[in-house]
Amino acid sequence: MGSRFAAGFLTISGLMxxxxxVNVLTALTTLPLLxxxxxxxxxxxWLLLAGCSALLAPALFxxxxxxxxxxxxxxxxxxxxxKAWWLGLRxxxxxxxxxxxxxxxxxxxxxxxxxxxxVRATLGFLVVVAVLALLAWLVAIExxxxxxxxxxxxxxxxxxxxxxxxxxxxxxxLAALVVLVAMFWAGPVLVLCFAxxxxxxxxxxxxxxxxxxxRVEVPAGAPHPHLAAQEALT
Numbered sequence: 001m002g003s004r005f006a007a008g009f010l011t012i013s014g015l016m017x018x019x020x021x022v023n024v025l026t027a028l029t030t031l032p033l034l035x036x037x038x039x040x041x042x043x044x045x046w047l048l049l050a051g052c053s054a055l056l057a058p059a060l061f062x063x064x065x066x067x068x069x070x071x072x073x074x075x076x077x078x079x080x081x082x083k084a085w086w087l088g089l090r091x092x093x094x095x096x097x098x099x100x101x102x103x104x105x106x107x108x109x110x111x112x113x114x115x116x117x118x119v120r121a122t123l124g125f126l127v128v129v130a131v132l133a134l135l136a137w138l139v140a141i142e143x144x145x146x147x148x149x150x151x152x153x154x155x156x157x158x159x160x161x162x163x164x165x166x167x168x169x170x171x172x173x174l175a176a177l178v179v180l181v182a183m184f185w186a187g188p189v190l191v192l193c194f195a196x197x198x199x200x201x202x203x204x205x206x207x208x209x210x211x212x213x214x215r216v217e218v219p220a221g222a223p224h225p226h227l228a229a230q231e232a233l234t
Contacts, residue, residue: 014070014075015070017075017077018066018067018070018075018077018197019197019198019201020197021066021077021078021081021197022063022066022067022077022081022196022197022200022201023192023193023194023196023197025059025062025063025077025078025081025082025085026059026062026063026196026197026200027192027196029055029058029059029062029085030052030055030056030059032052032055033049033052033053033055033056034192036048036049036052037049037184037188038188046103046107047104047107049103050100050101050103050104050107051100052100053096053099053100053103054093054096054097054099054100055096056096056099057088057092057093057095057096057099057141058085058088058089058092058093058096059085059088060088060092060138060141060200060203061084061085061087061088061091061092061141061144061145062080062081062082062084062085062088063081063197063200063204064084064141064142064145064146064200064204064207065080065081065083065084065088065145066080066081066084067200067201067204067205068145068146068204068208084145088145091144091145091148091152092141092144092145094152095137095140095141095144095152095156098137099134099137102130102133102134106126106130109122109123109126131174132160132163132164133160134174134177135159135163135170135173135174136156136159136160136163137156137159138159138173138203138207139159139160139162139163139207139210139211140152140155140156140158140159141207142204142207142208142211143155143158143159143211146208146211162210162211162213163210165213166209166210166213169206169207169209169210169213170206170210172202172206173202173203173206173207173210176199176202176203176206177199177203179199180195180196180199183195
């Protein structure tokens with residue numbers, strides 16, 4: 001009984017340590033974006049916000065690496081994060097730029113919708129496309145982190161297919177993001193201090209589950225085990 005209690009305590013304390021450190025490190029690596037979010041008028045600085053959103057890709061890449069390392073029994077959060085973040089600049093950086101481009105397009109479309117009834121009628125379609133792109137973007141980051149051999153374009157195509165094939169888990173990811181945004185809107189300090197780590201963990205677990213649903217057996221040494229199902233369609 002005592003050994004079980006001790007093991008449970010160590011597991012809980014390890015998770016708390018992981019979440020706290022991910023909170024701090026994620027805030028550090030996305031500091032320019034946070035400053036803009038907290039100190040500027042979004043309607044006037046949206047273009048800068050879109051550009052700085054590229055910082056989210058390597059930060060999430062590093063957070064996902066920490067979560068995977070913890071699931072595999074490692075507690076070296078600090079070193080794992082910075083090593084993964086540096087790798088994420090190269091692996092996930094282009095995806096971050098693609099997110100920035102997507103946000104710019106959405107911002108321009110929203111502005112155009114205020115001027116044109118025709119553009120306003122297409123906003124629903126644009127929202128659906130944006131949500132699918134965001135879900136695929138998150139799953140692609142997880143695929144790039146977990147499989148260091150997969151290419152970015154293959155990861156992105158496979159992630160889009162996986163997100164559509166697993167709507168329940170995709171909706172869970174979207175719900176976690178909506179809750180984080182709502183909490184940030186209500187009280188950014190609360191999110192930065194306590195909610196970023198757990199929110200990212202939930203997104204990571206959901207994205208990993210999306211990938212596992214299409215995982216197939218492949219011969220030894222064959223690349224991209226998570227995306228083999230998608231590549232079989234192309």
